[in-house]
Amino acid sequence: EAQVTQNPRYLITVTGKKLTVTCSQNMNHEYMSWYRQDPGLGLRQIYYSMNVEVTDKGDVPEGYKVSRKEKRNFPLILESPSPNQTSLYFCASSLRDLGDSPLHFGNGTRLTVT
Amino acid sequence: SQELEQSPQSLIVQEGKNLTINCTSSKTLYGLYWYKQKYGEGLIFLMMLQKGGEEKSHEKITAKLDEKKQQSSLHITASQPSHAGIYLCGADRGDDKIIFGKGTRLHILP
Helix, strand or coil, X not given: CCCEEEEXXXXXXXXXXXXXXXXXXXXXXXXXXXXXEECCCEEEEEEEEEECCEEEECCCCXXXXXXXXXXXXXXXXXXXXXXXXXXXXXXXXXXXXXXXXXXXXXXXXXXXXX | CCCEEEECCEEEEXXXXXXXXXXXXXXXXXXXXXXXXXXXXXXXXXXXXXXXCCEXXXXXXXXXXXXXXXXXXXXXXXXXXXXXXXXXXXXXXXXXXXXXXXXXXXXXXX
16 A cells, blocks of 8 residues: 555654654655644645755754655654654655645654653 | 635534635645645645646535636535545645645534
């Protein structure tokens, strides 16, 4: 089954403790992206990647890192999480030609930073 | 920067009634996507519109993109409880970034 898989689904952590949210897709998509969703603010793009070893900042990249060493994986790294990073996070992927292909989303990771 | 404005923010309709959700952009859209999200869950792709004047339908949901490619509407005919959720429009901004509106919460009253 074609899908985007995120792990974990739920995560509770403390301020400053490094964490990684994994994302994997099995559709051979070039484009991958991370979003966060917050009440009243909607979905905001954190980072995206057009292909392996190519990553770019989205609209809210501060406090996050990503890597794209393999085509299928796009982990989101929070080196020193803070409470304002408590949010619902989504990973998504698409074929490179965005105008012809929609984003496919994972089921989300709900992160709480205390 | 380009933003997507959705209206209304929230909508409550009686089961069986028709409804329309709008998505407006300040700039021409390269591609317009509609998604549905159940509360706290992932986004389900509904439809993609690319050409001015394009219209697509799936079951009881119809989406249209205006000729100028700056406004889209999502119309649900004879709404059902299964239509309840959050509807989001997304657009290809043309710079490898895809942005989203803030969503419209739809409640269906039995």
